[in-house]
Amino acid sequence: MIRAVLALLILTGTALADETIVSGLSQNRVSITADFDGSEILIYGAVKREAPAPDGGPMEVIITVEGPPTPVQVRRKARVAGIWLNNAEVRVDSAPSFYAVATTGPLQHILSDTENLRHQITIERVIRAVGITDEAEKAGEFVLALLRVRTNEDRYRVLEGRVELTEDTLFRTDVVLPANLTEGEYRVRLFLLRDGRVVATQERLIGVRKEGLERFIFTMAHEQPLLYGLLSLLLAAFAGWAASAAFRLIRL
Amino acid sequence: MQLYLPIAEVSVDAFLILGLGGIVGFLSGMFGVGGGFLITPLLFFIGVPPAVAVATGANQVVASSVSGVLAQMKRKAVDFRMGTVLLAGGIVGSAIGIWVFQLMTQAGQIDLFVQLSYVLFLGLIGAMMLQESLRSLLRSKSGAPVRRSHVHSWVHGLPLKMKFRTSGLYISVLPPMLVGAVVGFLAAIMGVGGGFIMVPAMIYLLGMPTKVVIGTSLFQIIFVTAFTTVMHAVTNQSVDMLLALMLILGGVIGAQIGARVGVRLKAEQLRILLSLLVLAVAGRIAVDLLVRPAELYSVTAGALP
Numbered sequence: 001m002i003r004a005v006l007a008l009l010i011l012t013g014t015a016l017a018d019e020t021i022v023s024g025l026s027q028n029r030v031s032i033t034a035d036f037d038g039s040e041i042l043i044y045g046a047v048k049r050e051a052p053a054p055d056g057g058p059m060e061v062i063i064t065v066e067g068p069p070t071p072v073q074v075r076r077k078a079r080v081a082g083i084w085l086n087n088a089e090v091r092v093d094s095a096p097s098f099y100a101v102a103t104t105g106p107l108q109h110i111l112s113d114t115e116n117l118r119h120q121i122t123i124e125r126v127i128r129a130v131g132i133t134d135e136a137e138k139a140g141e142f143v144l145a146l147l148r149v150r151t152n153e154d155r156y157r158v159l160e161g162r163v164e165l166t167e168d169t170l171f172r173t174d175v176v177l178p179a180n181l182t183e184g185e186y187r188v189r190l191f192l193l194r195d196g197r198v199v200a201t202q203e204r205l206i207g208v209r210k211e212g213l214e215r216f217i218f219t220m221a222h223e224q225p226l227l228y229g230l231l232s233l234l235l236a237a238f239a240g241w242a243a244s245a246a247f248r249l250i251r252l
Numbered sequence: 253m254q255l256y257l258p259i260a261e262v263s264v265d266a267f268l269i270l271g272l273g274g275i276v277g278f279l280s281g282m283f284g285v286g287g288g289f290l291i292t293p294l295l296f297f298i299g300v301p302p303a304v305a306v307a308t309g310a311n312q313v314v315a316s317s318v319s320g321v322l323a324q325m326k327r328k329a330v331d332f333r334m335g336t337v338l339l340a341g342g343i344v345g346s347a348i349g350i351w352v353f354q355l356m357t358q359a360g361q362i363d364l365f366v367q368l369s370y371v372l373f374l375g376l377i378g379a380m381m382l383q384e385s386l387r388s389l390l391r392s393k394s395g396a397p398v399r400r401s402h403v404h405s406w407v408h409g410l411p412l413k414m415k416f417r418t419s420g421l422y423i424s425v426l427p428p429m430l431v432g433a434v435v436g437f438l439a440a441i442m443g444v445g446g447g448f449i450m451v452p453a454m455i456y457l458l459g460m461p462t463k464v465v466i467g468t469s470l471f472q473i474i475f476v477t478a479f480t481t482v483m484h485a486v487t488n489q490s491v492d493m494l495l496a497l498m499l500i501l502g503g504v505i506g507a508q509i510g511a512r513v514g515v516r517l518k519a520e521q522l523r524i525l526l527s528l529l530v531l532a533v534a535g536r537i538a539v540d541l542l543v544r545p546a547e548l549y550s551v552t553a554g555a556l557p
Contacts, residue, residue: 036256037263073552083541085364097553145549179254179263214258221259221489229485232311232493233478236500240318243504
């Protein structure tokens, strides 16, 4: 397998620099405002060639969108004395808060394992869980559970065949960012592949930020916590009084 | 209409939150409970992170309690003196509760501890209240003489007696302080105002008349939950003002309607309804503990020490 890949590398080595990506995003900034309900990003681009397209397998495109990674704790419940409780825990060093992989075809056909390992394309390769085997038995199942839970939450997505490629040159895809977005820099990576090998890559960023009222509340809660707490109380007390007063008016 | 919550970082349906606040506020005004034991599990259910749900729930309870107390005050149904005595005990109990909460967090079983406390206390109190109020309802129907609302017992032999005119009681301050301390302790551990414990304790332990109990309980809850809200805001930054505002808007209106409906119902009926509600919540949490969950694994993001 590896030998075959090496042979291919030599064969197509000259063609590597000949194909590059020119790409664009429909927006490189997402503002989370009070009525934020998710956002659709159009990622489009073209393959730029100095020479005619090289021979070999068909061109394939993979596009990934990755939200800011955080450490994650995965807990497992077990039955102890008739009650279901958390009795095992694994700490994963880094898992993205959002991850989408869009491709032109089935991942296992268009991407080789070695290239996946090298470029960390699929979600299994992006999650960093080093040394978890010491923390619990069957630690691998915790990582599978993390993938399952986040896929159910629509945070992790595999969109096979959802990149449209026209005449081996133009490509486009839509990635829907969910409503429960985390703030931060979202990394968009574009890969051009031939015969399972990556021939060109490009990286772009989408800035996701809270704006307006959302930003104001968030900043205040973190920078002036006591004032914020007291203000919340005041708001609550005032609302309670106002409702009481309003109902008295209605009655009279 | 979707609304993005800045602290919880989830998008929720604004009308759902308004309705939730309204229902809990209605019950709060009717029964004199803060509603924390309802709002917190309901917020979990719609996907708000637990830390935010507990802190914001407390903030909402402040508003519905203020609204409820004002409605009760017009009926002269708040015993401020009793409320103050209860509160004094409550602050001591709450401080101890926060300390125990930290110990349990370090031990890593705080979720289980909270759930078990819910099942145990809600179940016990709900069953006691249901049994007692059914008995007194049957008695009043059969036309037999009604038992006096307060009987003389060992409680009345303790020192430091004080007159509680609104409640029509002349008892020692020690039992109310102890009740306050126990409620404060449980409130800190379970993240609730403690009304569902306070109300039966006042009726059965202190012998206070039911109509005074509700206003006095709400009066004390305001301060306990205000304390909790500020504590959470300062230590965890987990109070979501936007979520609180939506819950409050629904809640204050619900509390006003609830207080008016409550006046029309008989005390026994009120107590039966409250006990059924408390039992339902306890049952729901017990089911979670006993039935095999669909997903055995849970994921928590963020760097914990």
